[in-house]
Amino acid sequence: MAADVVARAKGDRLSSGLHTLWLLVRQGVVRPMRPDKLVRIVFAWRRWGVTPALGYAVAAIRHPDRPAVIDERGALSFLELEQRTTRLAKGLRARGIRDTSRVAVLCRNHHGLVETIVACGKLGVDVVLLNTGLRPQQVRTVLAEQQADLLVTDVEFTEDLDIADDLDVVLAWTEGTTRKATLEHLIGSSTGGALPRRPRHARIIVLTSGTTGTPKGARRPAPPGVGPAATIMSRMPLRAGERILLAAPIFHTWGLAAFQLSSAIGATLVLRRKFEPQQALAAVQRHRATAMFMVPVMLQRILDLPREALRPYDTSSLRIVAASGSALPADLATRFQGVFGEVLYNFYGSTEASWVSIANPRDLAESPGTAGRPPRGTSLKILDEHGAPVRDGETGRIFVSNDMLFEGYTGGGGKEVRGGMLSTGDLGRIDEAGRLQVVGREDDMIVSGGENVYPKETEDAIATLPEVSEVAVIGVDDAEFGQRLAAFVVLTEDADLDAEAVRERVRPALPKFALPRDVTFLAELPRNATGKVVPARLREEPEPTETER
Incomplete structure (x- = not known):
């Protein structure tokens, strides 16, 4: 019996190794070369x-x-x-x-x-x-x-x-x-x-985003080989020699991942110190960039440009636009692919977990906002509060296992681990097509009048309104219901919308308990340098007036 287990494990490793090699050959990372160059590469690897x-x-x-x-x-x-x-x-x-x-x-x-x-x-x-x-x-x-x-x-x-x-x-x-x-x-x-x-x-130490407190240092592991790069390429078809416009900051896990991938595949990095939508599009055109790595708010800022500002730029070289770092709103995914074609990939991961799943353009066309499917060699489970797997379609806690889980925080401690799988701190479910749907952070869920309420569902509904540019929904204390939802909305230029109109327009799409009791209109959402909304700063905003409630 033990011999069978060992033999099966060896067979699995061989199969995985051959698949990795096939992927790297297919994407041009591994190819024939002169013997002298091969010898020099071996010496570089040993060093x-x-x-x-x-x-x-x-x-x-x-x-x-x-x-x-x-x-x-x-x-x-x-x-x-x-x-x-x-x-x-x-x-x-x-x-x-x-x-x-x-x-x-x-x-x-x-x-x-x-x-x-x-x-x-x-x-x-x-x-x-x-x-x-x-x-x-x-x-x-x-x-x-x-x-x-x-x-x-x-x-x-x-x-x-x-x-x-x-x-x-x-x-x-x-x-x-x-x-x-x-x-x-x-x-x-x-x-x-x-x-x-x-x-x-x-070791490269990355700080957590710090949207809910002081950022912590997370020790990122050294890649065990070229396997992690091949894992990503199994769902996101990056090729050797890509020209990658890296707009996401390298100090963030997502930007660091793009940097590490680029070094593995011999890609050219196109860098700008600050993101400006038209400059990014100009860089794509000038350098014939084949891929862009961004955070979702950058995609939003590109789409906020008037059509006449978008029209002069030739972005036909783009095959991949990879977004990560914060939740990708469903409406944003649909609108972006409507303008730029089916090039969008939604990468779901975290500082601690590296990658969890990747949605390709077809996934996003069929289910906008989905986090997609785990790439090869990645295990994903949805567990209840007791650690038992839930049935497909039911919401639970997301746990993952892959080759690049973090090694713990520099100040001590780590994330919860169950059966060798790391908690992402998010809640999600597996839909009927086998795709992961992330419904929000575990600590974002509120209980309002005895009902479990997930702010992301309300955010997605409000985001579909054409007058809305950006929206964030959080839970706030409520004397009667325990907690209630408060929506913070940024309108598009010249849009005219009041709080009651927002509630009435989204009422058909949401259960009663998911309607926002408060709607506050802001000039912009408070975000950190990686584009994530900072809930604490939303709670610091002035109380909404009666016309905003």
Whole structure:
């Protein structure tokens, strides 16, 4: 019996390995090459292990002249980036950085951020990615909690920061001249000296979004191989050599995932420090981008452009527009595919769980807003409060297992685990077609008059109104019903809508207990730097007037 189990496990691993190889060959990641290049790649693997440093080293061997990064200051080829990151690693080492050090990075998307991550990987140094939307006091708190030895930051963030005297600071993106140390100075003045032959596996620490409290550091695991990239490609057909416009911030799990994928498939990253809808479309046209990685609010801002502003841009090169980082509203998915065609992919995951499921364009056409299906090698279960599986169609807690679950929070603790599967903290159900439908966060569900109410259902109904640009629905305390729903609505330009009209228009689509008791109209929703709505800031808004109730 034991021998049969072992044999079956070996067969499963062989089958999985062959499928991974087939996927990588099909998408052009694995292809024939000269023997001398293959030998150099083997040596690079033995030196760097499966890290971003390896990805860029391999790309420098295979296609040295291909652009690795294109940002507002031009392009760097894979060979240039490989050479610059080696010099930067030596420069950091000369500055006292060792594998026991920790480097914090507070940067927008540009080549300096990419180079810092790769250079730290060559030293075996952990990197803490800081959210550019943090307040100065939060930055100082995180730097202390993470025990950072060096801060790499853009000059724009230095004005309000009161950095501890014992923390070294190096500027990544500068405007004009400066007397402070910069990445360019470290690269240009780097002296000789050998780097570690086999550095320790450096960890990348990502902060949770912090929409409900102080952000926590989550240790991201090193990929065990090329399997995770193949897993994503099993549902999202990325190809070798893509040109990816990465609008999602790299300090966020979603942007980091795109960065890691790009290094694995030799893709060119097109980066802009700040997102502006027309500039993004212009970058797609200019660089013939084949993929875009964004958060849903960015898609919304593109669609908010007048049709005459959209018309001049040729986006026909786009095959994939991947959205993640927050819930994708059903109406937004439908409208986006109506304008740009069936190119939209909804990636559902989290900082802690990495990926859970992916909805492809057909899924979104048939069931807008769905989170889709788990990719190959990913297990998904919907469990009740006692840990028992629920029946399809019933709502329960979402648990997942894959190759890239996080390793815990840097301050200790982690997410709930049942049977080797991690809780995402969300509630969902499996529909009749086998697709995952996420109904909201576990802590978003409210009990109003004895009924379980999920704000996302109400959000989706209000979002279908043509006068509505954005909407967020949360639970607030209610003396009579315990809790009630409050809707915060942003109208489209020149739209005329009042609270009672909102309730009347969505009444046919919602049960009585899911109608919002309060409707407040705002100029914009309060969001963090990754595009997520911050509920605490909604609750800080003034009480609605009688005409808004």
